[in-house]
Amino acid sequence: MSLLEFAEKLGVSDRIVSRWEGDGEQASLRMVNQAALDTLLAKADQDAQGRFVGILSADDVPTHAVIEPDDDQTSSGEYLKHPGDGKLMAHVPEGIFLSGENDDPVFVDEFYIDTFPTSNADYARFCAATRHAVPEHWENGRCPRDLYDHPVVHVTWRDADAYATWAGKSLPTAEQWEKAARGTAGRTFPWGNQKTAAKCNVRETGVERTTSVSRYHSGVSPYGVYDMVGNVWEWLATGTTPGRYELRGSAFTSPLFRGAPAAANDASDMMHDDDTGFRCVATPEQVTPHIRRQ
Structure with missing residues (x-):
């Protein structure tokens, strides 16, 4: 208005x-x-309410915020604001988690992961600061206002890596991303083992476009991370063959089963599409001078 x-x-x-x-x-x-x-x-409709939540200042979120459990699943998050791009990040402690379709035990060091995928507003700040080319679908070089809190799309792996470098972060490895999505006990989906399409933006949901990164509150992971299934595929740091990198999480264009965090996809580092975006991770050293555990 x-x-x-x-x-x-x-x-x-x-x-x-x-x-x-x-x-x-x-x-x-x-x-x-x-x-x-x-x-x-x-x-207001649910999408507008999601945008309202998504654009709240991270300064308004307590350093140790807790997301209430959904049903009988334990789900909580510890958050802080990254000093580079100002995005809210969730803490994932070091330890073993059950990885892949066979639930193999894998150890991962402590890290932080963006609570939400990189939004159009986040990416616009990066482009303004670095003069990096904006996504081709932005009208007259600017993102439409109603998409500010939707995940950025039409970004290649190289675009995503450039943003991560600018922000003082990196793209997540396959192991980091999967642990942040599944937790330690081998959940099929972030919210548990139930095939519940209503908890994410996938083909069965019928939205047929991206949604606010904060819309699906009941679909958060055990660490309080949003949109680890659906909305957009997310680029990872893990390569498959020269010039190709993993993607995880599926998108609004994909069926729910493709979004199982253990299921991998890959693409050329120059590929971009309307259902592909990314989020970043950071080491404990990369989030200083913010809080650290003693």
Whole structure:
């Protein structure tokens, strides 16, 4: 909405809305206006509510935030803000997890992984800072506003690696990505073993496009990581043959079974499509000066 449209929707003057924007976090709202805002948010569709959550400042999230368990599955996350690109990252402790279709025990060192896939807004900041080419589908070189909190797509492996380098991170290895998605006990999917398409954006869901990176709250992994199944395929650091790299997680274009974290895919490092994006990982050293365990 424009400022005037939003003010009319709330039943206040456009000067009041302008003052709120100008005051930022220091804005003081009358209770009746706060109630009107809360009502609008409550009536918004699920995608709009997801965008609202997705664009909240990471500074508003406690250092040790906890995601409530879903049903009988243990699901929690410890988060911090990365000093490079400012994205929220979830902590994955060192240890053994059950990997692959045969659930082989694999040890992985401690690391942090982006809580959400790299969004269009994240990628736009990278392009502005480095003059890197923007995705070809952005209109006049700019991402549409309604896609700011959707995962960036039409990025090659090289694009993803360039972003990770700029941010002071790296692309995840296959082992890192799979552990962050499945946890340690060999879950089939991030949320458990149930084939529940409603917990992610896959072909069976019927959305047929990308969605907000924070939309599927019930589909988070044991470490509180979103969209590890569906929405977009994610580039990994693990190569398969020269010039080809793994992809995991499937996308809105793929059936649910392709999204099982143990199932691998690969593609040329120059491939880009409307269902392919990425997220990054960081070592404990790469997240300093933020909190470290003693």
